[in-house]
Amino acid sequence: MVCVVTVQRPKRYVSVLFVFCGVWSVALSVTRYSIPEEMEEGSVVANLATDLGFDVRGLSQREVKLDIIHSKKYLEINKHTGELYILEKIDREYLCPMKLEVYAPCLLKLDVILKNPLRIFNVELEITDINDNAPHFRRDRMELDISESASPGETFSLTNAVDPDVRTNSMKTYYLSENEHFSIEIQSGSDGAKYGGLVLKKGLDREEQAVHNLILTAVDGGIPARSGTASIIVRVLDTNDNAPQFDRQIYTVNITENSPIQTLVLKLNATDLDEGSNAEIEYSFTLYTSEKTQEVFSLNPNTGEIKVKGVIDFEETKMFEMHIQAKDKGSYPLSGQCKVLLFVNDVNDNYPEITIKSFQGTIKENVAMGTVLAVISISDRDSGDNGHVDLLINEHLPFALNKSSEGYFTLVVSETLDRETVSEYDITFKVTDRGTPPLYDNETLVLQLLDVNDNAPLFPKSFYTIHVMENNAPGSLLSSVTAFDPDLHENQYLVYFIVEKEICNISISMLFSINPEDGNLYALKTFDYEREKEFLFHIEARDSGAPPLSSDVTVHIIIIDQNDNTPVIVSPWRAQGSVLEEVIPRSTDKGYLISKVIAIDADSVQNSRITYQFLQITDATLFSLDQYNGEIRTMRMFSYRDPRHHRLVIVAKDNGDPELSATVTIKLSTVEHVIKVFSETTEFPLEYDIFSDLNLYLLIGLGSVSFLLLITILVIIVLKCQKPKPAKPTPPCRNSVISQRNSTIADSTLVSSDAYWYSLFLAETRKGKVVVRQPVPKGAGYMVSSLPRSTGLTETSESTASTLQVGN
Known part of the structure; x- marks a missing residue:
């Protein structure tokens, strides 16, 4: 479809010619205008907004640009009205100097480029001649x-x-x-x-x-x-009646462009029938030969040889015409004329040209496939195959070239882009003609990908196990739980927080805190292994993109036991700071069980293993102490040389580092007869036994027994009247010995996981007897219960004892 619009102006006119009004891809078809030369500056050529069909109101935002090809900038676009106006007077004779070729219209090629979205309109402005020059x-x-x-x-x-x-x-x-x-x-x-x-x-x-x-x-x-x-x-x-004659009137010669200087083109031959000076011939160009031709070729006046003396450019001139005369040297010289036509053969001497009309240097990595990144035009001044140009880009790139119109290509996205894989592309455009040998040129553009939030934070591990020693200081750093996000800027900035949950009705955020910026995990309280042994919760990392992406990781906190509990001696029981007194008969045999020391430790495993040693002993040959079960036995029978009173200091030490210990002091008094003795440790209390072994010293024995009985009664009265010191309250849910300690360890159950307490023992207290029972099921611990003195140890009494069971 062709549309022509003529606008009348004083003594001048403007013709507007639209050719192929349809749009194909980015570059539009050619729109042609026609104006006379020498129009005044500021004269309006046409309204491009109206003719090309785009909105004038959006020109300033769309960055309209006028690109004049191979020429000065004679015109400009009014960005407010869309009018194309004269910026500088146009002289057709200067812009399109007359050549030897057949007349061709003087065209000024323009590209009107609009951005956002990108559109290119090809405009040709024909400059028509006016009669402003005289011959x-x-x-x-x-x-x-x-x-x-x-x-x-x-x-x-x-x-x-x-x-x-x-x-x-x-x-x-x-x-x-x-x-x-x-x-x-x-x-x-x-x-x-x-x-x-x-x-x-x-x-x-x-x-x-x-x-x-x-x-x-x-x-x-x-x-x-x-x-x-x-x-x-x-x-x-005067008369010289014979003129020189050429053998031909018209010579036709083919010559290759860029022929070297002094290349022989043609040797002319003219003859004159006269003799003497009238027959001597001199060759010269006539006035019909253009000055341009005489600049490129030389003519030897004596030999008639035509040689190359300038540059022959096919793209500038395809044919030369020479008018040559041969004049004799007579008194009245005569001349003959001929015409030489030189046709230039094209060679591939012009490199193809590539022009980037538009280019987006930065795009988002999630740009849609088919998005136009650049518009490229290619050209070659040569003709035939020498002027046929192919455009390629470097291989293995996620881009493709689409031909939009003759000499125009668009660069589009052909594959999915990922900035985290490749953040920048060097795109090299290579243009090659089809000449022999081919000539080529290239141009490289750099395309940068902008980041989008398409990657969630990634933890290096899916499960973190963190060991924490109990009795830690509040606010201490436990570990650093960090994630990595390959995105950039705000898409990479991570915020850490603990996924809220409750443990034993306590919020996890009251136990731990995490630095939201660097992922450092801190403990908010001091942990006690005897109360809590592990925690399991989740930490989430979230980036700052829009929308944000996140991932979480499981954290397992394991509390490590520390030797922070001193062993407690529960048998033989004595008031704090007091000394335990025991009475034994001097007639005991070797291996007699004097007493059994039992200590418990609230710690676990190695820290709760108790060993017993003598700290002080009056006679190391008389008494022995089992370091594992705490049994004190006689190593021999008493002799008359042995003192009647002995002081034993026993220390119970745990296996921790550093080790903790507790001591008990036992004063032993030996008598000839005793009212009460203990058999070896059993689950049943021993009944009182009265020894009646009369000997020759019956009177002495009765007196001694009476005296010891009186002492015993006095000691019991004193112990009854003594008020015990209150014990510190035991924290709730703590895996340790629970005792009111108001008067005794009665009505309490002592639990320990130590295997050394497997044996049974019985110890006397002020209020009753202390019994260590068999281990509870599955090794959960051992129970120590107290019984009133007056109550016999039976199955029934065992069931009535107060018992507290705490599993590991």
């Missing part, structure tokens, strides 16, 4: 020597007039001043130029008139017409 001769004075023997009808070449205007405004005809001997003959050259030849109408008589003064007028075809004049002076010479 002028290259020589204002022409002198001709014509022999009087010249025959009527002979033609003499004259300097032609040139007019830089074209077509109807160019050179049209010549007029010769009135005379009876000469007339003007007008000829047209291959480039349309008008040449005038002086024709002899009537024979000359030098004796009648030796000089003829003529005026030659050149007139163009403009309205109004313009003209120029030159004077012709004809001198009549």
Whole structure:
């Protein structure tokens, strides 16, 4: 579809031509306008917004740009009205100098580029000629020597007039001043130029008139017409009746462009039948040969050799025309003329050109496939295969080239992009022609990918196990739980927090805290292994993208036991700070069980293993102490030399580092007879036994027994009256010995996981007997219960004892 709009202006007009109004891809079809040259600056050519169909209100935001190809910036676009106006006067003769080729319109090629979204409109502006130049001769004075023997009808070449205007405004005809001997003959050259030849109408008589003064007028075809004049002076010479003749009137030669200097093009040959100086020939270019041709080729005046002396460029001139005359050296020289036509053969001497019309240097990594990144135009000044150009990009890139129109390509996204894999692409465009050898050029563009939040934070491990020693300081650093996010900027900034949950009705956030910036995990309280042994919760890392992405990790806190509990001696029981007194008969045998020391430790495993040692002993040969079960036995029988009173200090030490210990002091008194003795440890209490072994010292024995009985009664009374010190309250849910300690350890159950307490024991207290029972099921611990003194140890009494069981 073709649309033409003509706008009348004073003495001028503007033609608007739309060619192929449809749009194909990014580059639009060509829109052509036609204006005369020399329009005033500021003159409006057309309204591009109206003609091309885009909204004027969005021009400032869309960054409209006018790109003039291979020329100065003669025009500009008004970004407020969309009008295309003249920025600088356009001289058609300067912009499109006249060449030898057939007339072609003078076109100014423009690209109108709009962004957001990207659109390109191809505009051609045809500059039409006006008659602003008058014809002028290259020589204002022409002198001709014509022999009087010249025959009527002979033609003499004259300097032609040139007019830089074209077509109807160019050179049209010549007029010769009135005379009876000469007339003007007008000829047209291959480039349309008008040449005038002086024709002899009537024979000359030098004796009648030796000089003829003529005026030659050149007139163009403009309205109004313009003209120029030159004077012709004809001198009549004496007879030289034979003129040189060329063997051919027209020579046709093919020459390759860029031929080296001094390359022989053609050797002319002209002959003259005269003799002497009238037969000596000199070659020269006539005035019909253009100055451009004479700059490129040289003519030897003596030999007639035509050689290359300048650069031959096919893209500038495809054909040269030479007019050559051969003139003899007679007194009245005669000349002959010929025409040489040189056709230039193209070689691949121009590199292909690549022009980036538009390019987005940065895009988001999640851009849709098919998005246009750049618009590229390619060209080559050569012709044929030498001017056929192919465009390629480097391989293994997620981009593709699509041809949008002749000489235009678009670069589009062809695969999914990932900034975390490749953050920057170097895209090299390579243009290659099809000449032999081919020529190529390239240009590299750098494309950067902008990050989007498409990666969730990633922890290096899915499960963290953190060991914490009990009795830690509140606020101590436990570990650093950090994640990694390959995104950038705010998409990479991570915030850490603990996923809220409750443990034993206590919020996890009251036990632990995490630094939201670096993932450092802190303990908010001091942990006690005897109360809590492990915690299991989740930590979540969340980035700052929009929308944010997150991931979590499981954290397992394991509390490590520390030797922080001192062993407690529960048997034989004695008031704090007091000394335990025991009475044994001196007649005991070897291996007699004097007492059994039992200590418990609230710690676990190695820290709760108790060993017993004598700290002080009056006679190391008399008593032995089992380091594992705490049994004190006699190593031999008493002799009369042994003292009656012994002091034993036993220390119970745990297996921790550093080790903790407790001591008990036992004072042993030996008597001949005792009222009460203990058998070896059993689950049943021993009944009182009265020894009646009468001997010769019966009176002494009865007295001693009475005395010891009195002492025993006094000691019991004193112990009854003594008020025990209150014990510290035991924390709730603590895996330790629970005792009110108001008067005794009665009505309490002592639990320990130590295997050394597997045996049974019985110890006397002020209120009853202490019994260590068998281990509870599955090794959960051992129970120590108290019984009243008056109650016998039976199955029934065992069930009535107060018992507290705490599992490991």
